[in-house]
Amino acid sequence: MNADKELDARGLNCPLPILRAKKALAEIGSGQVLKILSTDPGSVKDFQAFAKQTGNELMSSTEAGGEYTFFMKKK
Template sequence: MNFDKELDARGLNCPLPILRCKKSLADMPSGQVLKIVATDPGAIKDFQAFSKQTGNELLSSAEAGGEYTFFMKKK
């Protein structure tokens, strides 16, 4: 998937991946896509909830080898 910016949140525990995501999205124009890579298993539910609360679209989420990759489109 194409993305405009990447956020490495590996090794960070809740709520840091969400806070860093929020900060990154704030610096991006509407419609751009942010790729987030995290290692916290709680990030799956966190990013789903964050998407619903903020209106930013969670395009996809996947897990491979203990790493979780999310693609979020800024509203």
């Protein structure tokens, strides 16, 4: 999947990945995609809740070797 912007939030714990994602989303246009990398296991539920609260679309959420990758489309 292609992303317009990438955010490396690896090594950060809640709420920092969400806060950084919020800032990164503000820097891209509507319909653009943000790729987020995280190592915080809690970020899975955090990004699901964040998407519901903000109206942005969580397009995918994957985990491999303790690293989580999210693709979020800005509304």
